[in-house]
Amino acid sequence: SANSGDLYFDYTIDGKEMHADAADISSNYTANKTDTVFHLDAHAAKEGGTALLLTVPHDMAKPSTTPSGSPDWTYITGGSVTLLNYPEKDVRSFSFNDTYPEKSPVIPDAIVITSSEKQGEEARIITGTFNFKTYRDNKETEVYVIKGKFRIKHKLSNGVI
Numbered sequence: 001s002a003n004s005g006d007l008y009f010d011y012t013i014d015g016k017e018m019h020a021d022a023a024d025i026s027s028n029y030t031a032n033k034t035d036t037v038f039h040l041d042a043h044a045a046k047e048g049g050t051a052l053l054l055t056v057p058h059d060m061a062k063p064s065t066t067p068s069g070s071p072d073w074t075y076i077t078g079g080s081v082t083l084l085n086y087p088e089k090d091v092r093s094f095s096f097n098d099t100y101p102e103k104s105p106v107i108p109d110a111i112v113i114t115s116s117e118k119q120g121e122e123a124r125i126i127t128g129t130f131n132f133k134t135y136r137d138n139k140e141t142e143v144y145v146i147k148g149k150f151r152i153k154h155k156l157s158n159g160v161i
Helices: none
Strands: 008-013 016-019 025-031 038-042 051-056 064-066 081-084 090-096 109-117 125-137 139-155
Touching: 025 139, 038 081, 038 139, 051 064, 051 109, 081 139
Parallel strands: none
Antiparallel strands: 008 016, 008 139, 025 038, 038 051, 051 081, 064 109, 081 090, 090 125, 109 125, 125 139
């Protein structure tokens, strides 16, 4: 069974190594018009530090693959990934630009959930990888290549995901 001692959230931005501590990772489900969506937020310890928000519109109890975005309004039009406070505070970039989709070609396997192990009635240990580009304000010169892997603990709400 999985234990919480081997949790990690490691990634690179254009080759620069980054890390989020387990204490700085939060996860939750929110419901939109059509689905329940899983959000994984990994951020730096200090306020205003670099943060990644991953959005997965799948059942987190099993493996899945999520693209970087879609022009289809019933899917992840804003992109499955948001990069915050990089390269400086208050700067945001996204894995998909639904206004100009030709500027941000979809990466089909941007977020891959490789396993989801139940840990008692209280949590799941979710393991996965991500590989995508983010685009800022439709500026072709501001593209960031982000790659990483994670193993995080998602606390269940009332025994459900």
